[in-house]
Amino acid sequence: MEYGLLLSSTPGAEGSLFAWCAFLLKKYSGMFLSATWTTFYVAVIGTIIGFILGFLVGITNTIVIHKEDNPIKKVLLHILKWIVAIYSEIFRDTPMIVQGMVIYYGLRQNDVMISSVMAGILVIVLNTGAYMGETVRAGINSIDKGQEEGALAMGMSHFGAMMTIILPQAIKNVIPEMGNTFLSNLKMTSVLNVIGVSELFLMAKTAGGAYYKYYESYMVIAIIYLVLCFVINRILAFVEKKTKGRKDYELATEYITGD
Amino acid sequence: MGEKIIDVKNLVKTFGDHEVLKKIDFSVEKGEVICIIGSSGSGKSTLLRCINHLETPTSGDILFHNEVVKNTQKSLTKYRSCVGMVFQSFNLFDNMNVLENCMFGVRKVLHLSKEEARTRAITHLKEVGMAPYINARPSQLSGGQKQRVAIARGLCMNPEVLLFDEPTSALDPEMVGEVLSVMKSLASQGLTMIIVTHEMEFAKNVSTRTIFMDNGYVVEDESPEILFNHPKNERTKEFLHRYMEAKVS
Numbered sequence: 001m002e003y004g005l006l007l008s009s010t011p012g013a014e015g016s017l018f019a020w021c022a023f024l025l026k027k028y029s030g031m032f033l034s035a036t037w038t039t040f041y042v043a044v045i046g047t048i049i050g051f052i053l054g055f056l057v058g059i060t061n062t063i064v065i066h067k068e069d070n071p072i073k074k075v076l077l078h079i080l081k082w083i084v085a086i087y088s089e090i091f092r093d094t095p096m097i098v099q100g101m102v103i104y105y106g107l108r109q110n111d112v113m114i115s116s117v118m119a120g121i122l123v124i125v126l127n128t129g130a131y132m133g134e135t136v137r138a139g140i141n142s143i144d145k146g147q148e149e150g151a152l153a154m155g156m157s158h159f160g161a162m163m164t165i166i167l168p169q170a171i172k173n174v175i176p177e178m179g180n181t182f183l184s185n186l187k188m189t190s191v192l193n194v195i196g197v198s199e200l201f202l203m204a205k206t207a208g209g210a211y212y213k214y215y216e217s218y219m220v221i222a223i224i225y226l227v228l229c230f231v232i233n234r235i236l237a238f239v240e241k242k243t244k245g246r247k248d249y250e251l252a253t254e255y256i257t258g259d
Numbered sequence: 260m261g262e263k264i265i266d267v268k269n270l271v272k273t274f275g276d277h278e279v280l281k282k283i284d285f286s287v288e289k290g291e292v293i294c295i296i297g298s299s300g301s302g303k304s305t306l307l308r309c310i311n312h313l314e315t316p317t318s319g320d321i322l323f324h325n326e327v328v329k330n331t332q333k334s335l336t337k338y339r340s341c342v343g344m345v346f347q348s349f350n351l352f353d354n355m356n357v358l359e360n361c362m363f364g365v366r367k368v369l370h371l372s373k374e375e376a377r378t379r380a381i382t383h384l385k386e387v388g389m390a391p392y393i394n395a396r397p398s399q400l401s402g403g404q405k406q407r408v409a410i411a412r413g414l415c416m417n418p419e420v421l422l423f424d425e426p427t428s429a430l431d432p433e434m435v436g437e438v439l440s441v442m443k444s445l446a447s448q449g450l451t452m453i454i455v456t457h458e459m460e461f462a463k464n465v466s467t468r469t470i471f472m473d474n475g476y477v478v479e480d481e482s483p484e485i486l487f488n489h490p491k492n493e494r495t496k497e498f499l500h501r502y503m504e505a506k507v508s
Contacts, residue, residue, distance in 0.1 A: 068315055068330055150350030153311055154364040154416060155339040157332050164367065168354045249356070249399055255381070255390030 010211065020216035021223075028207045035203035036224055042117060042199060043186040046124025050185075051178065053125060054132020059162065060084045061137040084133070091130035097191040099123050104195040120192040120199075124185055135177045139170035172243050179236035183229055200224060261288035264419055264451060265310065265342070266322035272302075272309055273317045279305045281475040282319070287420065287453060292446045294462035294483070295455045297472035298498060303455045304347075306472070307424050310453065311342050340368050343413035347425040349405040351397040351412070357384065358393035361412045369416065376415070383411040387441050403434030407441055414445075421445070423454040459502055463487045471495045 011019035025032060061084065065077050091099065103126075104119040114122070143166050151161035190201035200221040208217030263286050270283040279302045287293060295303045308314040310321060312328060312335055321328045328338045351360050361380035365371050384390040387407040397405055406426055413421050423442070427435040439461050446452060446465050456462055462469050462483060469486045471479040473494045479486055490496045 066315070144348075144350075146346060146348045146350035147352060149313055150346065150352060151363075153313060153339060153344035153346075153350075155336040155368040156364075157336070160367065164363075165352050165354065172354070245396070249392075249395040251391050252393045253391065255385065255393070257385075 017216055017219065020211075020213050021220050024207050024211070024213065024217055025220055028203070031203050031207065032200070032220065032224065035198055035200045035221075036228070038117070038197065039186065039189045039199040040228065042120050042124065042189050042192065042197065043182065046121045046189075047128055047182045047185045049121075050125045050128025050181075051132055053129030055136050055167075057084050057088060057129055057133030058136025058140060059167075061133060062140045087126075088130045088133050091126050092134075096123060096127055096188055097194055099127065100192055100195050116192070116196040119195055120189065120197040123192065124189070127188075128181055128185060132178070132181060135174050135181075136170065139174040139177075140166055142173055143169050175240055175243060176236075179233075179240070182236075183232060186229060186232070187225060261290050263288055264324065266320075266325070267306075267310065268320045268322060270306070270309060270319035270321070271317045272305055272314060279475055280309065280316075283475075283477055285470065285477060285480060287451065289419075289451055290449050291451055291468055292466045293453045293468045293470060294466035295453065295470045295472060296457070296459065296462055296498075297478075301472045302475045303472045304424055307344075307422050307453065307455050311339055311344050311422055313344075336368065340364070340416055341419045342422060343416050343418035343420070344422045344424065345406070345409050345413050345426050347428050349397070349402070349409045349429075351405055351409055353397055355396075356393065357389065357395050357397070357400075357408050360397070360408060361415045364412065364416050379415045379417075380411070383414040384408070386414070386444075387411045388437075401434060402430045403437045406430065406434075406438045410438075410441055410445075420451045420453065423452060423456070425455050425457065427456070427458060459487075459499075459506075471498065473498070 011023050015023070060080055063077060063081070065074055069077075100120065100123045103123055104114065104116060107114045107119065140162075147165050147169065148158070148161045151165045152158070156164070189197070189199050192199055193202035193205065196202070204214075204217045204221040207220075208214040211217075265287040267283055267285050270280055271278065272280040283306060295306065297303050305314060309316050312321065312330065315330055323338050323341070328334055351357075352363065355363065358377070358380055361384060362373070362376035365376035365379055366373065381390055381393075384393065387410055389404060389407050389411060392400065392404065392408070397408070400408065410421075410426075426442070427438050430438060435458070439458060442452070442454070442461075443465050454462075454466070464483075466483050469479075469481060469483045470477055471486060471490075471492070471494075478492050479490060479495050481491075486495065487499065490499060
């Protein structure tokens with residue numbers, strides 16, 4: 001009798017996809033909710049720090065070493081550029097899932113007791129940094145050389161011109177790509193299940209395993225990913241539109257002279 | 260004679276194996292309006308860019324009030340804030356509107372107050388007839404308007420010398436006039452200017468000294484009356500002759 005009651009609470013073997021999805025969602029609502037949150041914040045924190053890293057990488061890549069610079073500065077810049085180049089190459093040429101394993105188990109074996117979430121964020125940061133570095137480099141190079149010259153000719157330093165003139169324009173150009181990177185990171189958090197980050201993929205595996213309903217369980221998270229990304233996409237489109245600015249301008253009529 | 264502002268000494272500039280400037284010597288005095296003419300590739304733009312160190316001279320020196328301009332940021336900042344530059348491609352900052360463009364250097368390089376920057380910007384924008392457009396972005400302006408804003412931006416720094424690198428070459432004929440007339444009025448106010456140009460009429464009528472450059476050398480450095488009417492050098496004659504021919508046809 002009791003056994004029958006338990007069974008009757010499930011949609012049963014003939015239950016439709018929708019019925020099972022609804023059942024799993026209800027039964028594991030707390031887990032799915034917390035997993036969605038984990039997915040979201042791992043992606044957000046990882047992406048934001050990754051962007052900062054990416055900008056540093058991109059700016060480093062665009063530093064021009066002049067023949068006239070003093071030798072110490074030249075050597076240091078060369079070393080810095082080398083480190084950045086090697087880092088960027090390694091992280092772009094290996095799969096994220098493998099990076100996750102290497103970083104997580106590598107650190108733990110060397111007595112750095114990093115949590116799986118922290119390791120997950122670290123993987124996303126390093127990945128994003130490597131890819132964004134390239135995007136930012138391209139973004140900076142796409143800004144006409146004259147923009148910097150205009151600032152230099154007034155007495156600004158290269159760094160000052162970079163921060164006030166070039167980067168603001170470059171950022172505007174790479175905003176769509178930044179949005180893409182964020183979306184991609186949000187979905188790529190799924191590979192972090194291999195190091196035990198309790199994000200959506202791992203939850204689906206757990207929930208699906210309990211009833212042997214993998215199709216339904218993954219369908220649930222597919223929809224969660226879809227909704228999440230859809231909303232973010234709309235927000236990004238709005239931000240992009242905002243940064244474009246107005247097409248018209250107001251004439252300062254007080255300065256119009258009658259002639 | 261007036262007070263010497265800039266002295267170019269033994270200036271050589273090479274790009275790889277190509278020697279663009281070959282031992283250039285000349286000086287600029289206060290109040291002079293110097294036009295540099297010559298065919299494309301003669302080195303005139305490079306000379307101008309070397310004068311404000313956008314190109315680092317390969318050898319030789321630029322002296323500003325008898326002091327060598329060193330290739331350090333501190334020295335360059337001080338020097339460049341006194342020597343403005345107007346470019347062929349305007350180089351207005353695309354991420355700022357007209358007013359912000361003009362205030363930028365006053366705030367960031369001269370470190371003056373916002374009010375002072377604004378006052379200067381409005382004054383000089385009025386001077387070039389662009390004050391009504393303070394809220395416009397560079398992309399919303401015509402070439403001639405952009406160049407006038409660029410000139411106002413240069414003037415806001417209160418420079419001792421203003422350098423012009425082919426300021427009208429990127430403009431269509433209708434807009435050349437409005438820029439030249441602004442420059443003419445600046446010349447009449449006594450602003451020291453060095454102008455690289457292909458506008459021969461302007462050079463002839465406005466400059467106090469005209470320099471003809473060819474193949475990396477200063478070939479002739481004369482008053483415009485002499486240079487245009489009685490050129491001494493064969494190459495100068497040839498160049499002016501070709502120019503006159505082109506104008507007739």
